[in-house]
Amino acid sequence: MIPRVLTPLPAEACSSDTPHRVSTWNHNSSILSLAYTDSYVFAGCQTGEIHVLDLHSYSSVATLRGHTSSVHSLCINNSYLISGSSDSLIMIWNIATLTLEYTVYSIFDIGDIFAICPIGEYIYFGSQNASIQWFSISRPSYKISSLPALRYDKFFDSKCFHAAKNPTSEPSSDNSEPSLQANTIEVPPSNISRYAHYSYIYDLTYAQLPSGINYLISAGGDGYANIWSVSDSNNIKLLHSLACSDTASVSALAVYNQFLYCATGNGQVKVWDLTTMQPTRSVQVDAEEITSLSIDAKYICAASTSGNISFWNHRFELLAKWQAHKGRILASLFLNFPRPLLVTGSSDASVALWDISVFIPENRQPHVGSTCKPNFQNDDLLHAVKKLVSYRTVSSMPSLYIEECSNCAFYLYDMFKRMGVYSSLLPVKSANPLVLGKFTVEKPRRRVLFYGHYDVVPADNLDWNSDPYDLEASDGYIYGRGVSDNKGPLLAAIFAAHDIYTRGELDIDVIFLLEGEEECASRGLEFALSEHADSIGAIDLIFVSNSTWINETTPCINFGLRGVLNATITISSDRPDLHSGVDGGAFREPAQDLIQLLSALANDTGQVQIPGFYDNVRPATDAELTLYDDICKCVPELSLEQLQARWRQPSFSIYRLVTGNANTGGIIPRQVQAFVSFRLVPDQDLDSIKRILKEFLDNKFRAITKSISQCALKVEFTREASPWMGNFSDPIYSDIKGILRDIWHEEPLFIREGGSITALKMLETAFNAPVIQIPCGQSSDNAHLGNERLRLINLFNLRTLFKRLFTDLKTSAQ
Numbered sequence: 001m002i003p004r005v006l007t008p009l010p011a012e013a014c015s016s017d018t019p020h021r022v023s024t025w026n027h028n029s030s031i032l033s034l035a036y037t038d039s040y041v042f043a044g045c046q047t048g049e050i051h052v053l054d055l056h057s058y059s060s061v062a063t064l065r066g067h068t069s070s071v072h073s074l075c076i077n078n079s080y081l082i083s084g085s086s087d088s089l090i091m092i093w094n095i096a097t098l099t100l101e102y103t104v105y106s107i108f109d110i111g112d113i114f115a116i117c118p119i120g121e122y123i124y125f126g127s128q129n130a131s132i133q134w135f136s137i138s139r140p141s142y143k144i145s146s147l148p149a150l151r152y153d154k155f156f157d158s159k160c161f162h163a164a165k166n167p168t169s170e171p172s173s174d175n176s177e178p179s180l181q182a183n184t185i186e187v188p189p190s191n192i193s194r195y196a197h198y199s200y201i202y203d204l205t206y207a208q209l210p211s212g213i214n215y216l217i218s219a220g221g222d223g224y225a226n227i228w229s230v231s232d233s234n235n236i237k238l239l240h241s242l243a244c245s246d247t248a249s250v251s252a253l254a255v256y257n258q259f260l261y262c263a264t265g266n267g268q269v270k271v272w273d274l275t276t277m278q279p280t281r282s283v284q285v286d287a288e289e290i291t292s293l294s295i296d297a298k299y300i301c302a303a304s305t306s307g308n309i310s311f312w313n314h315r316f317e318l319l320a321k322w323q324a325h326k327g328r329i330l331a332s333l334f335l336n337f338p339r340p341l342l343v344t345g346s347s348d349a350s351v352a353l354w355d356i357s358v359f360i361p362e363n364r365q366p367h368v369g370s371t372c373k374p375n376f377q378n379d380d381l382l383h384a385v386k387k388l389v390s391y392r393t394v395s396s397m398p399s400l401y402i403e404e405c406s407n408c409a410f411y412l413y414d415m416f417k418r419m420g421v422y423s424s425l426l427p428v429k430s431a432n433p434l435v436l437g438k439f440t441v442e443k444p445r446r447r448v449l450f451y452g453h454y455d456v457v458p459a460d461n462l463d464w465n466s467d468p469y470d471l472e473a474s475d476g477y478i479y480g481r482g483v484s485d486n487k488g489p490l491l492a493a494i495f496a497a498h499d500i501y502t503r504g505e506l507d508i509d510v511i512f513l514l515e516g517e518e519e520c521a522s523r524g525l526e527f528a529l530s531e532h533a534d535s536i537g538a539i540d541l542i543f544v545s546n547s548t549w550i551n552e553t554t555p556c557i558n559f560g561l562r563g564v565l566n567a568t569i570t571i572s573s574d575r576p577d578l579h580s581g582v583d584g585g586a587f588r589e590p591a592q593d594l595i596q597l598l599s600a601l602a603n604d605t606g607q608v609q610i611p612g613f614y615d616n617v618r619p620a621t622d623a624e625l626t627l628y629d630d631i632c633k634c635v636p637e638l639s640l641e642q643l644q645a646r647w648r649q650p651s652f653s654i655y656r657l658v659t660g661n662a663n664t665g666g667i668i669p670r671q672v673q674a675f676v677s678f679r680l681v682p683d684q685d686l687d688s689i690k691r692i693l694k695e696f697l698d699n700k701f702r703a704i705t706k707s708i709s710q711c712a713l714k715v716e717f718t719r720e721a722s723p724w725m726g727n728f729s730d731p732i733y734s735d736i737k738g739i740l741r742d743i744w745h746e747e748p749l750f751i752r753e754g755g756s757i758t759a760l761k762m763l764e765t766a767f768n769a770p771v772i773q774i775p776c777g778q779s780s781d782n783a784h785l786g787n788e789r790l791r792l793i794n795l796f797n798l799r800t801l802f803k804r805l806f807t808d809l810k811t812s813a814q
Contacts, residue, residue, distance in 0.1 A: 020358070024352050030046040030349060033083075034345050041333075041353070055337055056796070072084055080137075090135075117206055118206075126202070128201075130200065132228075198224075200249075201220055202252070204216065206255070215230070215239070217260060223246060225242040248266040250263070253293065264290065268285065268290070269290060285302045286308055291305055305330075307329055309332070311356065325350065325352065340355075341354060378799070385471060388411065389481065391404050391405070391408035393516065394458050394519075408454050412437070416512070428523075434532070441507060445508055448541045450544075457519050462785060464479075464786045468788070484790040486518070496798075496800070497512070522762065542767065545773070545798060546773070556751045557749075560682070562755065564758075565720050566719035569598075569713070571594045572714070614650070616683045617649070682725040690717060698715075724771065
């Protein structure tokens with residue numbers, strides 16, 4: 001008797017949690033099939049390509065090209081990936097080398113190959129012509145002229161009425177075999193069951209029952225699941241035909257213990273007991289076709305053409321249902337790497353990786369926040385980055401985001417506490433607090449400080465492809481405000497310290513000092529470092545990771561940053577705004593005075609005209625020029641002159657002008673402002689530059705106005721940071737360079753940058769300790785811009801780097 005169709009639990013009984021999407025990979029055509037190993041996910045595409053996706057870096061690492069049409073089926077058999085396609089070919093790829101080793105064809109015109117199932121020595125496959133065929137790769141035959149694309153067809157290749165014929169299709173009389181890119185295997189005629197179903201064969205699976213009985217099971221477009229015996233005599237025999245639907249195809253199969261799960265084109269899943277060949281349950285899972293079933297010891301996952309994923313236990317109690325893709329889901333797989341994951345492929349041309357541990361608490365390793373000390377994995381790191389990015393920690397807008405900044409600081413404080421180490425929040429006057437975390441040991445050989453910041457610049461009014469405060473993982477990158485500057489790097493360093501601390505391998509103290517005002521010139525930091533010096537303690541070495549590489553591929557060590565001096569120049573009149581038609585030419589105008597004053601600051605080539613401005617610029621050494629030569633060889637689009645202008649020469653810029661109401665024409669404004677910036681280099685002194693700049697502006701203003709102007713000049717300094725320069729000849733730089741080379745497998749570069757980090761000189765001075773600045777972002781990571789991103793392999797490698805730095809680095813910096 002056919003059991004009645006059961007209705008799933010109502011929506012309110014299901015989990016309201018949507019699983020975290022760990023990553024997305026985007027392609028240019030539908031994803032039709034999936035397979036995986038411990039290292040890779042393989043995605044078969046409608047275009048015939050197979051994309052290889054790295055589970056460690058979440059990046060696309062290779063594309064396998066061989067098929068000329070849709071790759072409908074993929075499976076893993078020992079060291080091989082096996083693919084089946086609409087080109088009527090099976091291809092067998094070496095997983096270790098990602099190269100094609102065998103091409104398999106049938107002597108019949110079989111159409112699309114929809115399903116592959118390895119059993120022992122043999123590979124079984126089902127196809128569009130309703131046949132099941134099988135072969136062994138241990139018995140290859142070489143006959144490339146019989147490949148489907150090269151066969152002579154009596155109908156399509158016959159002569160037409162004018163006796164012409166297709167010149168590329170006529171059978172060759174040459175007995176020689178062409179050179180082969182891979183071994184070819186012809187399916188023996190004896191290894192074919194020609195009419196296994198009365199329609200297409202959509203899926204194959206293998207059942208090994210507890211009793212020791214083995215079955216091959218096929219799913220057909222005729223609505224049946226057929227059960228076949230698999231004998232040692234290299235033959236299959238039909239034992240049972242299980243009627244699953246009168247109106248729909250059997251689209252997917254799954255087996256667990258003695259139970260067979262059959263998904264149908266009308267959205268049902270029918271369950272059979274293979275020991276009795278009786279149906280036990282039928283469940284309406286979706287309104288549309290179920291295209292894929294995944295099953296493990298406790299859970300069942302059904303994917304449908306509606307784009308939905310349904311998640312069940314084995315009692316068919318619906319645990320969750322969510323929209324996973326905008327298009328049809330055509331493939332899905334359970335993974336356990338390192339916690340339960342689900343990978344899905346869709347007609348929207350994407351592959352998505354989902355962390356489904358939210359539904360499986362008994363299998364879940366604790367995320368950050370647990371009081372135990374687990375060995376956190378990289379996806380735990382991603383969870384923490386996602387949480388940290390969700391805080392809108394815009395320090396420049398305290399009226400809007402002061403609570404967000406406080407909540408983020410407490411999250412970091414609590415993270416350290418939950419990791420089992422000392423943590424405190426250090427108050428900063430009129431600013432966001434410092435977060436202090438300490439991984440300490442009994443007799444440290446040194447005390448190292450990592451400085452980072454949890455505040456960000458605004459994300460509004462910029463072009464974003466996703467919500468900047470909701471982490472998006474796509475094509476090997478994570479996107480969100482602060483992922484590269486500086487939330488991702490600081491978390492990588494924290495996780496690195498925790499890794500070695502919990503393993504008992506830490507022999508130094510690692511101190512974390514995380515600031516909430518870096519994007520506002522580190523206001524209050526200098527005083528806070530002095531005020532909380534006893535809480536922080538003595539420091540021997542300071543690490544920072546807060547900038548980018550010079551290109552996309554080459555890891556770098558930054559040994560110099562320019563300083564900055566920003567000023568607002570205001571010229572105002574004691575008269576109100578005037579009309580240019582009434583008063584134009586009768587009085588000195590503030591805008592005219594400002595233009596003349598600004599033009600006096602630099603000549604036609606941009607050279608600053610302030611006397612003494614360049615006096616203390618440190619000249620380049622031969623060793624530094626040699627580093628520039630290395631950079632120019634690696635990045636040929638950059639010249640020595642460009643590098644020196646950007647990095648080691650001071651500069652003057654006007655970055656904003658305010659000259660009245662832009663919407664009112666003909667009005668002479670009573671007040672105008674120029675916002676200017678000077679980038680400074682070693683050994684220019686901030687106080688000296690401020691003094692000579694103020695004197696220069698005052699003198700020029702008096703000369704311009706000739707003491708007859710009713711206008712007044714005001715100069716305000718709004719931001720300042722001293723230039724910073726590391727000693728790249730110190731042996732510790734060579735040690736770090738070697739570690740970078742080991743991890744990224746590229747020769748690192750020593751670079752400088754034109755930007756400024758206010759805190760570096762403060763930290764160096766406060767602790768009398770050298771700063772080592774190690775960027776991890778690519779040059780295209782868009783820090784401070786829309787679509788800020790960080791490559792995942794760089795995030796994970798940075799974690800590895802700091803584990804090495806906290807354990808292997810023996811050299812003491814000078």
